[in-house]
Amino acid sequence: MHPGLPFHDPADADTGNQQNVTITLGASQASFQVGGKKVYGDTYSGTFTAPTIRARPGSTVTIKLVNHLPVATNLHFHGLHVSPTGQSDDPFLCVAPGATTTYQLAIPANHPQGTFWYHSHAMGTSCSSPGSYDMSGMTGSMTGDVEDQIFAGLSGALIIGDDRTLLPKDLRNITTRTLVLKDAQIDATGHIPQNTGGNSINSNNPTVRLVNGQLRPVLSMKPNETQLWRLVNAGADIFYQLQLDGYSFTVIGEDGTPVALTTTPNTLLLPPGKRYDVLVTANGTPGTATLRTTAYSNGPQGDQYPDTTLATLKVAGTPVKRLPAFAGSMPTAPADLRSAPIAQNRDLQLSENSDGTQFYINGKQFSSDASVFATPAKLGTVEEWTITNTAGEDHPFHLHTTAFQVMSINGDPKRYIHDQDIVVVPHAVNGVPGRVVIRIPFSDYTGAWMFHCHIAAHEDNGMMSFINVVR
Structure with a gap:
């Protein structure tokens, strides 16, 4: 492999313009250059790092996914606040080998500007047609999983807007x-x-x-x-x-x-x-x-x-004028939830078996048929979740559809600095579980909001569920 070459950004997806974005991604097995070395893996565009998708708040993003892989696949638009149902950011969609489906993302006009990403979220699915999801028959050439497909190359950056516009003029x-x-x-x-x-x-x-x-x-x-x-x-x-x-x-x-x-x-x-x-x-x-x-x-x-x-x-080169350091608040930061009324408190326990091959949420492995929660969340409310980790390794917890506010980690209160969609839940120490408390605003969208450990091997092997959000 060839180190030390000049840095270059990933290529941008051919989108026409950021207001009416239309993209075709062809997921396929192929060879590509990695550090100057020929490598075989999975790709959307002939490269190990997928092209960067750029769009603006208020735009519509249309992505045609063509599956040339010998296994099922799909797409997840990680961090986007868009609908989790229909032909949008629905991880239960399944695109069989040889099939095509089209995603249409309606980006809200008030969507945060920043950096997101997209990747396969195949979840070990086996399907015969786009739009179906079946956890049975998970054997043979029709199956794919998240770890395999991200690891092999199916992921890239997704940028909404330009957060430089929120900075001081200079x-x-x-x-x-x-x-x-x-x-x-x-x-x-x-x-x-x-x-x-x-x-x-x-x-x-x-x-x-x-x-x-x-x-x-x-x-x-x-x-x-x-x-x-x-x-x-x-x-x-x-x-x-x-x-x-x-x-x-x-x-x-x-x-x-x-x-x-x-x-x-x-x-x-x-x-x-x-x-x-x-x-x-x-x-x-x-x-x-x-x-x-x-x-x-x-x-x-x-x-x-x-x-x-x-x-x-x-x-190196000719020095330029040093710009003033920026410190303070970005003008579109979300609201602080510390004083928000809490509609419901929920507990999640992350655990695994002794050899670290099977993973659980509240003692259960992922099922597409049932959430670990008996009751749904209500649109327009804020909930507080306490997430504990009994395992001897950290688990990065991720929630689809919205960002959340971290209130405390291992009992240490956190001042409000930002929202996030991933938080590391610390491992247990001397039998005492790691503990994170978060607050979640359920706004805009009904449907199944998924959550899981974002170590892909862990979600593939059970540490994943969803909460139904209703009006």
Whole structure:
């Protein structure tokens, strides 16, 4: 593989314009270049990192998905606040091999501007026609799963609007960069492994960490220059703990939602599915810095990741005027839910068997026929959920259709800074479960709102359910 080439953003999907977006994605098995090496996997467009989809609030996005795979597939538009029913963001849709279906996403005019992503959400489905979903007969060439298809290449960034427009005037024309983080395990024949034919994906195996399908690219900035970096963990299973040596990140958006208060951390934890929009300002003198994912453990029974270089920041050229640092609130941050009336309190327990192969929510594995909750949520209300984790590894909890507010983690109250659609529920320590409390606003859409651990292997093996939302 060839490290050290100039950084480039993922290609944009051919959408015509952002107000009337029409895209065709052909999911297929193919070979593509990964860090200059020929690799075999799954692709939407002939690349390991799928093209970036861009749309505006108030627009309609039409996506024709053509399934050339030998297994079933579908699409999930992670983080978008759109309908979970019909030909929209419905993970129960199933596109059989050789079939085609068309998604139509009505993006609300007040939709948050920020970074989202899209990926297969096949869930081990077996189907004979688009629009059907059947958990029976999950054998043979008709089946596919989330981990297989994301791991093999079926994921990419999705950007709504342009959150630079929410920044002070001096920052509205800065350069943007999209950094899609994915890892690849490649066997001796150049193939990305799949959970078939007696093989299995092991997320703790050595893996190649990539940025936009590039191996340790060089990203250039001028001295004093400020850029907006859109960071996306679009991988199947593993965490990234980002650090840019000698720098801090100014967080202006998390999980596609503008923040109520900027922060300037030195590291950012991105479990699978996580996104951050951050401002980075180069030093005033030429030099280099390393963007790395630092050594990280997601629990004694989870994965152990080594410190790994992702990219090099090269600061060179004629210095530019240093723009004022931005601190404060983004103008379209969601409302604080700390004083909201709570319509219902619910408990979720995340657990797994002793060998870490089967996963549960409230003691149950995923069923398309029944939610773990006996009662539905009501549209227009706010609920408080307490999520506990009895396992020896962290579980990143994700809710479809809306972002939520984290109230506390392991009993530590959290001040209101942002909304998010993924939160890491800490592993148990000395038999004491990890504990996260969140508040969820149920607005705009009825239907089945899915939730699950976003380690794809865990959701594939049971740690997933949904809540019915009714008027």
